[in-house]
Amino acid sequence: MTTTPPPRTVFTAEDYRARMARAVDAATRAGLAGVLVAPGPDLAHLTGYTPPADTERLTLLVLTPEREPVLVVPALEAGEIAHATGAAALTLRDWKDGADPYALAAPLLSASGRYAVSDSTWALHLLGLQRARPGTSYAALTDALPMLRAVKDARELELMAAAGAAADATYEEILTVRFAGRKEREVARDLAALLRHFGHSQVDFTIVGSGPNGADPHHEAGDRVIAHGDMVVMDFGGLKDGYGSDTTRTVHVGEPTPAEQHVHDVVREAQRAGVEAVRPGVACQEVDRAAREIIEEAGYGDLFIHRTGHGIGVTTHEPPYMVEGEELPLVPGMCFSVEPGIYLPGRFGVRIEDIVAVTEDGGRRLNTSGRAMALVE
Structure with missing residues (x-):
């Protein structure tokens, strides 16, 4: 590397x-x-x-x-x-x-x-x-002054897009490593090394939650050995050239059960709805509502236990926040995550996250890696 x-x-x-x-x-x-x-x-x-x-x-x-x-x-x-x-x-x-x-x-x-x-x-x-x-x-x-850093200029948006591309490359590469039989912290180390390989100067987090640990949104990668049949949530990011990346994908070791695939499909649809709700003038809370509605209609509303998104820029978490009660309107140049999730205690979790930039007529994903459930070994 x-x-x-x-x-x-x-x-x-x-x-x-x-x-x-x-x-x-x-x-x-x-x-x-x-x-x-x-x-x-x-x-x-x-x-x-x-x-x-x-x-x-x-x-x-x-x-x-x-x-x-x-x-x-x-x-x-x-x-x-x-x-x-x-x-x-x-x-x-x-x-x-x-x-x-x-x-x-x-x-x-x-x-x-x-x-x-x-x-x-x-x-x-x-x-x-x-x-x-x-x-x-x-x-x-x-x-x-909540808008002080919220709206990025053209040069900042280029840097945000480059950081997102580096995170995407990290994800694509991690799919080639072996998961089964390895500890969560070993996969987390791989993620950190790949982020640096693709240009990050700072790694802020590498969450790897396998099996029941995936039901904890902020699980610290530990000594649990990943097994065949596990769902694995990976949330990772940091700073590249001073601007942040943050992406989450959920993969499966081997073939998923129908129930696991269904939950993943619901989260994927909720994430799509959240992204499609992005456009100038819309209140931040509407992004949260759009994603949450899909999950509630599927019967998992009580299992979506965090806000839908947070701003990102020179730090990986900053205003604005996509959460109920936040009426701040979206403005072109804002960048934030859209990351709904479903967490089944004792079983598994699913989260899908992209960074989205507000454009003049909608939103643009700064992460383009696949959101379908990838199967790993």
Whole structure:
């Protein structure tokens, strides 16, 4: 197998400058004074900078309509920012150990402003800002600006499609390995190796649930030995060139029983219905309803125990969510999973998942591998 290539740099400083400007515009329309972004996926999306998220030192992007974007950063990490493509669009305010970074950040904030704060911000840092600017208030970025990363541009969609194609290639290749007599974790290792072989720099999950373990949607691949006659749920994905893949297929070791084939057929039809419900202006919940209706009509409604989908982009799980009660309308450029499932405790489970991108007149699958039940050895 080939070595995984490093993520490509495909965005320019102007791309990042435009993203930050759109974030400020969105905050203004929402009645907010600005956006505060700590290390995590939002910072990577807005600036191309990916410092460690697990640090007690404050790194904070401050986006407000009054000034150009400012990045408050530890002095010892300031040199790393030069490697980020979006660095040219930022003004740096660095601070040294022993100084108070919140006192440095406070003048950048309105004394009584309300700010959207990235979900990954440590409570330590948020409390520090509140002490330094006691009149400020804050809202979670996901709640206040749910569309910030939801709509992908043309270049992002290309990367999403490439990640999906790599996941499809992984699936096609895994069908050639032996399942019977091997442990779930061994097949999971094969999936991870194949994802990397086909260009993923990061593997986020490789779920392999065989037989009764398939009835647990988030089963961790373990030491159960896969046997002839097992249904096997495989859910796998990660990041390729900074954008996510996530796909699920359910295969069978040997010939399925009529009951197993029937359940698989129901899930396949539900997944088709969910995808066909995708079009601009439709509420997210309608995708969930379309898939769920098929499963309920078949008598398995109580066995479909999770939402139909989640957004995906620079992380493998992010807004929007295809779930009852989510009335956010679909917009061209949104990408999310459609993944209905049926889970029969103690017996087996079935899930089928594709990533779908909203187009001007419908939806486009970013996964094209076969959804019929594949038979493996």
